[in-house]
Amino acid sequence: MSNDVKPFKPLGEYDWPSSPVNRGIEQIFATLKKRFSSSNGDDGIDVSRLSAVDTSWLDKIAAPPANAPLSAELSYTLKEWLADDAPVEAVKMVVLPPCDRENFLESWASEQGFKIITPPEDVFGQYTALGKATKSQRVRVIPRLEDWFLRHIDGMYHVRALLDELSQTGEKTIVGCNSWAWQYLRKSCEIDSALPQPIMFQAFDEGRLRAWLSALSPRGEEGINFKSAESGIDAFADLDEGMSSGDYMNRLAKSSLGIPWVAWRIWRSSLHVAKPEENAEQDAQTYDKVDTIWVSELKDFALPDRKNQNALMVLHALLLHNGLSAAQIAKTVPLPGYTHVLASIVKTGLAELTDGVYHCAPQAYPAIRTGLRNAGYPMDEL
Amino acid sequence: MxxxxxxxxxxxxxxxxxxxxxxxxxxxxxxxxxxxxxxxxxxxxxxxxxxxxxxxxxxxxxxxxxxxxxxxxxxxxxxxxxxxxxxxxxxxxxxxxxxxxxFKDYVSGLIAGIVAIFERPYGPGDWIEIDGDYGEVVSVGMRSLRLNTADDNIITVPHDKIWDENVSNANMGAHTLMCVVSFYLQPDHDAVNMRRVLADVGLTSAYLDYKKPCFVVVAQTEVGTHYKLKAYPFDLRDQFQFISDLTERGKLAIRAAGGIETSFALSEQAKTV
Structure with missing residues (x-):
């Protein structure tokens, strides 16, 4: 086993990069520091001179997918179970944090050639039993259990029928579920009694993030430097090397809660280039000549609070289901008759609207989670 | 000297x-x-x-x-x-x-106020019913406490009520409290299914506290079959929204499951309000 491969662990053993209390205190200190610090470091750059990196170029220096290291880790974790033709537990449960927009488990299952079970088109419709995997497919994979229900009086039928079937199946099946849906299904369907103890990846601490994100960029070959816009210090600088003041990766690990797709989104949104001089010609060639990427400080999202109860309820429902259309939101959230809450959460960057479906923005997830916790909402547990 | x-x-x-x-x-x-x-x-x-x-x-x-x-x-x-x-x-x-x-009454109130701090029949933020008034304790003064009712009326209640009145505290310092929603149905229906349906009404509420129980109690009464849906919101300040949500969706679910609410029970309830 390579030292870099960290196997998934049982749910509940997640090593948070920073506790909620510490995060709160650190945020206060960071805000105060920002407010009272007189200027950027000697080698930093004025943020007004920065512009966001072009998406096509962004894909070269912070290429998708946002979950690359996890594939090998999951394969390693399930190696023995996959090799066993008649394992004691026919079902393996994988719980993942929300906002996984690239559907990690489905991509992984696809790479492995496993049979992917698609969710019902209509959760209010009739349930049909799961098909069996062929010999070559070996394993059935249900990538997102949250797609099998809607928190509605008539929306639980499918997931309950599915759990009934899975609790008695002898077919090897991997079930994925997001951590918020898992908690809800524990309450509404006693899922933890029907399925085995879930597993979950290990948190991405600063070391893992540094190794992963630095490997994404062609830093060495093309000589691109990633410098903190505030201090000018290398963004990949290691704390152990005595450059703690510029330890961006440490802050990124904490603010992303150790979740790779959250960290990846924050990382991409932090990357900037210095604006070309006014008389310089700005074209693709100019970007290619850039040798320094400036990493701006992490963006603070306005924390939703209890006064914004409608927004919190919608965000909670979005986390629970991983994404909902406006019609589905109307079914599952008791909103007052006339509201612009959906437009408002998109405008503030807390949610994204893609093909008519609202999702929580991955980079805003830590703020949303803190807001929901402070307002007393039922939380996920990792 | x-x-x-x-x-x-x-x-x-x-x-x-x-x-x-x-x-x-x-x-x-x-x-x-x-x-x-x-x-x-x-x-x-x-x-x-x-x-x-x-x-x-x-x-x-x-x-x-x-x-x-x-x-x-x-x-x-x-x-x-x-x-x-x-x-x-x-x-x-x-x-x-x-x-x-x-100053007999005044001092009685003061002493009751001190006793209330230590004995804690109520505290700020609690939802209590005292002398027929139900509301949130918004402040506990030396002589009296103030309740904010669901209709946003402020009621001042002297502490010395604790000497001779029962104080009903719905949450006792906890962040949630049990909400009970009643439905009276005509007796001719499938009670097993109806109980399951009403439990799902509670379990699918956006206000539900996952850590607390959610259950339905059914009893036969003179005015029909009485269902009590009992559940906890995750924040007691949402109790009225929670009750409204359960009532609205409960009525729809009952109708969809073939139940009929009794008008007799409703008229009896109206008389008592």
């Missing part, structure tokens, strides 16, 4: 010129200012901070106020009175007469 000491001991009040009125005034002003600040800052922090800490922070307000008042009292008394055992009895006797005739 001995006579002078005896005279001094017998003197109830300190010499007028020895009493520092400036100091006493300062103690009173600082005490009032501290209480004023506590009564504003802590509720502000409670409303802005994490929901889980809200009731703990609010609960410290009356305790801190009592500490400040007792501290100020113990500081001021020796500045005015010459405290000896003999004088103590004189002061206590005079105070007993004054209280017994003039």
């Amino acid at each position: 001995e006579n002078a000491a005896d005279e001094k001991a017998a003197q109830l009040l300190n010499d007028f010129q020895d009493i520092s009125f400036v100091k006493i005034t300062l103690i009173i002003l600082i005490g009032f200012a501290a209480i004023w600040l506590i009564r504003r800052i802590l509720p502000y922090l409670a409303s802005r901070g994490p929901s889980q800490l809200r009731l703990y922070i609010l609960g410290t307000v009356p305790v801190l106020r009592l500490i400040i008042i007792v501290g100020a009292f113990l500081w001021i008394v020796p500045l005015i009175f010459n405290i000896t055992l003999q004088n103590f009895f004189v002061i206590a006797g005079a105070a007993s007469v004054a209280i017994g005739f003039a």
